[in-house]
Amino acid sequence: MHRASLRSLLVFALALATVAVWPAAPAGAQRRVERVERRAPVERVRPAPARVRRYDRAPYRARYHYYGGYRTYDSFLFAPLVFPPVVAPDVVIVHESRDRPAPEPRAEARAPREGEVIAVRRAPRPRRFGLHLTLSGTLGDDVRMGGFVTAFRFRPIPLLALDLGAGIYGGRDYYNDPRAEIPITLDALVFLLPHSRFSPYVVAGVGVSYARVNRKIRTSSGPIDDYHDFTYAGGSLGAGLELRIARPFAINVEARGFLRTRIDDNRDVDPEFVGDDGRTTNTSGGGLVNLGMTFYF
Incomplete structure (x- = not known):
């Protein structure tokens, strides 16, 4: 009974020492003990066409604080946010009085067509x-x-x-x-x-x-x-x-x-x-x- 307790204390101390000296993992990931054997590399997948792009990452081996098997994260899909186009509202002309009609649109000057005769009214000459x-x-x-x-x-x-x-x-x-x-x-x-x-x-x-x-x-x-x-x-x-x-x-x-x-x-x-x-x-x-x-x- 005394030997079993001593063995448990040694194992617990060894685990604490291993965790203390182990290098820090990337932000947001957990630590774990890495085994000696390595898995085969995972093939990258090219991005898919169109608006939805496919981003692939190599299997990320997250470390955990317990002894266990590997856990990898495969490729994932990312769809960018699409905002609807901004459309200006129609311009509404508000008149002060209902009796007052809206101004008539001004006619744009244009070149006369072939064979067309345009009558131009001259300004009255001054009577001197x-x-x-x-x-x-x-x-x-x-x-x-x-x-x-x-x-x-x-x-x-x-x-x-x-x-x-x-x-x-x-x-x-x-x-x-x-x-x-x-x-x-x-x-x-x-x-x-x-x-x-x-x-x-x-x-x-x-x-x-x-x-x-x-x-x-x-x-x-x-x-x-x-x-x-x-x-x-x-x-x-x-x-x-x-x-x-x-x-x-x-x-x-x-x-x-x-x-x-x-x-x-x-x-x-x-x-x-x-x-x-x-x-x-x-x-x-x-x-x-x-x-x-x-x-x-």
Whole structure:
């Protein structure tokens, strides 16, 4: 009994010493005691075609902590993970209002086919010239005159227009004498909203005017006609509004004031205005209200 116990202790000590000095096995494998005899090598198998690949390893001899036979791991199959393709969702256009239709797709330019005729609409050319007609009347309690002016209009750009015109006025002047005038004017108009149907504008102009006044002389036998000829030079400034009825036609209304003086040779000998105190002057001014129309071509 004593000898059996001693033999068991020796065997147990020998096993502990063998385990302590044995080299470490690869990670994840268990240790075991390797026998002297070796098994025949295992033939490798080539990978299978297609997506599923076949990986072969040589028989792996895992070591265990007990005395026993060999245990080998043969070839195994490995299938890579296949993820489904990512598909973007359809684009959905959301409108703020149901009444508003979706925008129409723009047509792509393409080359004309053989024998095909494509009609191209040209952009309307700018109308730079026009004929302007104005009906005018004076503003004043003691002056009652009216007339018309015909002008040729040149509009180089939508913002600016130039009018060169002539007309005729008739009526009674400050002294209630019959008067007729022929003005020649050059006006510049600046349109504040040139691309709008309603376009306000400012106007400034210069001009000369020829006038004939009939100052009748009263005699015992009756009035005698006494004609006087005056020549004036001056300028005007005003504002108006043009309404574009159509591309070739527009109407306008404006108000302007003018200031002028005589430039003829008789201005000092025969002054136009003589005051009660004997002072004289040849400078006059007034206001005009104009209603006009323009034909553009």
